[in-house]
Amino acid sequence: MKLKVLVLLLIASFSFSVMAQEQNSEPATYVGTVGSMTVVPSIASRTQLERPVPLTEEPQDGRSSRLKILIGKDQQTEDDYFVRNRHRLEGAIAARPPSLVFDVNNNVSSPSDPSLAVGPDHVFIVYNTGFIIYDKEGNDLTGPLNTSTIFPSGGCCDLTVSYDNAADRWVVTFLGGGAQVVVSDGPDPIASNWFAYNIPQISDYQKLSVWWDGYYMTDNTGGTNKVWAMDRTAMLAGDPNASIQGFNLPGIVTDGFFSPQALNISNDNFPTSGGATIVYQQDDAYSGVSEDHLKLWTIDVDFDTPSNSTVSSPVEIPTTPFIGVFDGGSFSNLSQPGGGQDIDALQATVMNQAQYRKFSTHNSAVFNFVVDTDAGGGELAGVRWFELRQDGDGMPWTIYQEGTYTAPDGRHAWHASLIMDVFGNIGMGYSSMSGPTSTETVRVSSYYTGRFASDDLNIMTVTEELIDNGTQNIGGFRYGDYSKIDVDPNDDKTFWFINEYRKTGGENVVGRFKIAPDFNNDMGVVSIDEPLDGILTASENVTVTIFNFGEDSQSGVPVELTVDGTVVANETFTGPLEGQTSTQYTFTTPVDFSEEGRTFEVSARTILASDEDTTNDSTSRNITHVFANDIGVIEITAPDSGEGLGSETITVIIENFGAEDQSNFPVSYTIDGGTPISETVPGPLTAGTSTSYTFATPGDFSAIQSYTVVASTDLISDSDESNDSTTKVIRNLSCDTNTNDTVMSVGPGAGTVTESVITVTEDFIITNANVELTIEHSWVDDLDIFLIAPDGTSVELSTDNGGDGDDYIQTMFSDDAPSSITTANAPFTGMFQPEGSLDDLDGLSSLGDWTLRITDDTNSDGGQLVEWSLQLCDDLSLGFEDTLVSDAELIIVDKGNDQFSIQLPTTAITERLNLTVTNMLGQTLLGYRVDNDGSGYNYDLDMSYAASGVYIVTLGTIDGSSGQTKRLIVR
Template identity: 40%
Template sequence: MKTVIKKLFYLCLFALITNVYGQKDDSNQPQKAVWKGKLDYRFVPSIKEQLQNKSFIPATINKDNFYGKDKRAKGNKVVPGKGLPVGLDPLLNTQSRAPQKRIKSTSLTFETTNSTSTPSDPTGAVGRDYYIASWNTSFRIFNKDGTPATPAASLATLFPGGADGDPIVLYDSQADRYIVTEFEDDPNGFHVAISQTNDPVNGGWHVYSATSFQTGTFPDYTKFSIWSDGYYVTANISASDNAGNTRNGQVWVLERDKMLTGDTSASIQAFSLPGMATNGFYSPQAFNVTDGNLPARGNATIVYMQDDAWAGVTSDHLKLWTINVDWTNSLNSTISAATQIPTAPFTGVFDGGGFANLPQPTGPSIDAMQATIMNQAQFRKFATHNSVVFNFVVNTNATGKLAGVRWYELRQNGDGQPWSIFQEGTYVAPDGRHAFGASMAMDGAGNIGMGYSSVSSTESISLRYTGRFKDDPLNSMTALEELIVQSTSDNTNTRYADYSHLTVDPSNDADFWFVSEYFNSGARSNMVGVFQLTAPPNNDVGVRSITNPTSGVLSNAEDITISIKNFGTDDQSNFPVSYTINGGTAVTETYTGTVSQNETVSFTFATKADLSISNQIYTIAASTGLTGDENSSNDEATVEVINAINTCTPAALQGCGLDGIKRFVLGTIDTDDGNDGCNTTGTVQGYVDRRNLTTDLDRSSTTPYTLRARHNWAAGATSEVLSAWIDFNDNGTFESTEQLITGASFTQANRLDDFSLDIPTSAPLGSHILRVKAMDGTAGGDINDPCSNYDFGEVHDYSVKIVDSTLSTDDVILENSEIKVLTLPNKQYQIELITDYEDLISFRVFDILGKQIVFNNIIKEGNKYNYSLDMSYATPGVYLIKMGSARSFKTVKLLVK
């Protein structure tokens, strides 16, 4: 699997990279459309109909070590020492002096998925009747109370060619239609599905495909926006292909009017972005209409940020382009020259442009998603003006590292008028946490809501929100931060989310629906939080969480401890609190202390709970019962815990003489003689405890391991199936994220069969339990449930030790390569690596203190890799250059005088 994914990664990467270095486009002149074409059309039946006729394709269970096809691999070219500000972000003082107001807590939270690839690509949009969420290669329709309206579906349910991913969900409020999109790499392009009616469950879908892109031009990181005369699409793609052809474009406009009616003649036009100063990574956004009040047709605007720390950019600014489409005659369609709007200085660079930026309590540092206009740039019309709000991440402390959100509101006096900055601010989270991955919008009253992610070296990722009321002092977020969800574990990978998504409920034009990624007991999950910018009620007390007990060895006298928060403005005391176990009789006691406004307190019930049954799952529900509580939505919290004294021991109910595993081989483990008979440890038929047998598995291996097993049921040679899990988090359970083999079929009987066991590169080191379940797939039982009983078969437990043999000098090809530094005038340097190595390599520069000041990924040109390094702004001294792969680097010192 790793080899296939690696090849796919490089295929996508080579498609989006056109040159090793950014090129400045000096032809900042209005341009025509670079090409036009017809969209391919097909009609897809409703989800309900697909479920009835069994053509529905369910969502796949993705593994955390499976990477989506996109990869923001190549960064913008950073010039060390160049750019302002030198120290702190100049807008921090404005934010720190702003008055802070409490706002109401979330009215609804719910998970959309807890089984995603890396990253999860969270997106979702709320409509008048439904909320549609999507991630990676799947989507699901929810009722507006958070309950599922459909099963989770593969994107292949809607789109041809399989489920490629990077979806975006939109709601076209003016048309009352739901939209789901994805990109495509074979052939290059993207797909758009529009609900036939305002009911995405019972109505069909108009599906349009744009696959007119030239070979080798993959539209990575696509973003979609709604405008009056079209659906606008941007992507991380060069204006030309590898051969220098310029017909591909960087912005595409789809004929909205025809697409809404299922017209098969709907067309597409493409435009390049004149005057773009850098092309290492493209993340422009088209303005997206938030509500149903569309502007006059034409004058659609594209925005991108430009950082003066990049080569070719002289000052921090925003660039805007205006597109006018003529659907009758494409020769009349135009994109304007770029308009430059100066901004307060900002630093959009982390770690020299690298992709591992923000530390967490455990695991790797995660990608801050720099150089990106975050999803989406939200437009709204008012009686006196038009507004648009958007944001991107900045390093608010150039001498250290603290991620914050630089946000903007632009205004124009009316449709088609010039845009200017009405307000700009930099938001940082409290307590020294990073704030990043934000998405923002404006409600019907003109209040701004912003959801974002937060993390620090001592606190796991959380999803939070803030905002500002329309009449508050400009250039600052005035709402006190509120929590949506706190992760219970850390990200095991540098990649995170890729974007988040906030939309406004058209039913009241006030509720903000925000979705992004968090980590729930090791599972990469997406959470929706619904909130308003309104003051909290006077009387509102609720249970924030149940902090004890947690899964593990539990007794018949466990403390139940809860976290209680006063969400209201009035102090509260002497109110009842209760808990139940598995829906049983409630235990009710009284909290006698006083909880001040916005205060959180801990309370342990005097009555202990009996949780002593081994392997039993207990659902604990705790609640408050304040008289006159004005918001009951936050009164109760629930948690599931398991008494995991031992792993679960499922049984073969009918037999295991021929079924199951009659010989098992993995690494140095080779057990059983292959004869018939039932393997059993203890009294549970078919359960085998061999945790005393262990083997090493190298997580850095480039090829999967071969797990070999044998069954002896000749009459059902191919009816036997096998699954495998490794308990990476050592909690005694086998989560879906820990499943490495999923119901694979045997091909033969009475001899060993081979199964591929792919160890995640992020697998935690040390010893863990390996569970293997093999059974008759035609009889009773669930092969993908590690704990449930089954009719015929066996479950075996072994031990495996995860090791990592990665060395920094054992790559023979790179070890024998030659690195050269050519010194040019004005502190310019040409760095060359001459090698037979062919794949992507990274280029890094470190200062004398070991701080990374330049990072980029580069591809080979001829027989060598080249990098033009500009050190004209760097402090004189000694620097270390590293070029190579993740396993082996060639290094050279550079003296800058």
């Protein structure tokens, strides 16, 4: 269980002490030398260089096995603490656009596993099947090169790269017959030779970090050695007998995938003592973990006398509670916009890399992992990030600060990497795309944020800045598996970040940016802090935050205050204010905000005469004098549309928009305009807050149809009734999707008709229909597209739209879409309302041939229908038919105490299958891949933490083409 009291303690002070444990230590469990060493001649010395070979299959590294968790064990019911408690300066300090952005060519694998390292003159970029070397201006110096260029043994994949700053050497790793590590013999990666070491003991997901006494590598191996220490001095010298030692991490708890990180020294200021620190997150969704925390181990290695080498017992550091599990551990968990394939959030993984930096007064380490910030049925990915500190080399680590970053507009933020510059400023790159509540469509794209060293703790203060937008969805569910940020050794303050997105194909994008100052004199107002919305007077003082973006201290700075376009104050901030720091300033001139219900536009700016960048001088905020009494229902959170609905509880979110607390107020709901169900909310509901209320009287949604639910507050003294109620349409339905991926020509030729057919063999009554299609065509305005039902009913999807634009790309037609295809621009990607209505198909039988008819109007341009899918919804389907295997039936054995054995006894098939457990709202609670153990497929399912109710268990093929489904009941 999460400890709610713990949260207050953590936020009150982020320099809390480490939980003491017995500091026993264990010896190395493996001692030896690297398997072999080969000297590989420089890239510059060779004329025949191999290019990367595209992978024909998805890389099956350790992350391809899904994660094993206990359904319902993580009982967190509140959204992420840091998301619920936003700081006034979160994202308030203006960022600068990246100074360089470029795509990395020839990504020929999915996921791409991008990583980079930056040296004095080069940017070394690796991905799953190869690498490219660039100069500092983004010029490609080598073209894409195969791994065999520097690795003498073949294999696949998981390249990583680091720059050993103190030695001026490059260190690159690769999976192939074990792990391979190559170390350059100089700082020029093209002109240098390579010492290539083969290390057969390491099997998967190797992540190398540079420490002062060794190269440390974590390993997702099936054996007991989880961390490996290699003699850095010997490997830099090309010693073929370089030592290697293996260590087990005592007390580690995983969800089935082993992904801690060893701290990596990010610059050339190395510690002179102290063992390597290994860090991992421990989620209370895992068996054996009672509360969320970090675990840290210290490895003290002696390469001269291996018997002296030890790994410590784990030190546990409690954290603010987090939700680290998405969809029961499934890989497919973040929905892409427009109905694209769900992709991997990379849960339960400390992301690449955990970065260390030594300062004059302390040492810091920063790292992150993804969390679900929504404790309800939805998902919103955020980045939980940490800065640990120690007072000196080898001293204990404590949490100095932690926070959770989410992107604006309700977008997901994940796939992050962060590092510090020479000042202690943090730069963080990450991926983002539209979330469930986003108002704009954003496909997987690259962004950065950050914070200044002197900022208030636990927040990323720098405004989100775009590196580059992706324009297409990721094709499969694999994404990542990691990204990488590095700091430029030339100035120690310029950040370089790489991650994966998609434009014309699979690309990785690099962004170069800086948070540290570019100017000596640069001031600005970054936030308007007070007054807050509420009951305001005719004499309010306005407080703002002033930030010094520059390097020089500033005093006597003029500041200006404007309300609704009129300047109301010109005053002087006396200062001094040091560079890269902020302070609050309160105007002495009062402002009249007394008009009830009015919203005022307030702006403030600095007017520094010597300011070298005036783009960040000002900021604005709307301040509202709210009504005293004003409440309303803002959302109906339950039930959701889904399969098998019946008597369902109705839950709403009520917000107090007013300035007075409210108690014992009426709230009601109606279904399809029927008799209102009215109840009383006891409260109190504090001004400016919201609360969830569940009606004691459930609603009947058992019939297969659409229901319109209206929920309202009925406060007699309500000053603004326009925001009292909200509406939600709830559908009781289930859906089945069929696809025709036979490529067919479309045009050219006036009147040329292309017809593609999907035959539906199931016979049911349609309650909802959607169509998705991909058409490559160089002039889509020529196309008339219709869906024709088996009985001849025709629905116009799109006629003569898009002008001279190209292509329909995974275009979804749905009556529930937010906008019509007629208002969009080509290429059409995403979800749109058709020109006709797919509701015309409601009530028809699904059985028979469904025809997609495309007519080309003109003779000049042509193209092809790539594929199309038809989704029909009814009241019968559980997902797909029981067509997995004919010689056996899925069996669920109730062993008592909510323990179940899932069995499919068969030898007819041996492929890995997908086991999912979903609730009746269609939410995935567990995703796990099961192998045939020789007698069949067997899985012990622990539902002891799950809520009472009906659950659906499905065992099917990974591509979803067939499977078997059963229900189980938790009592």
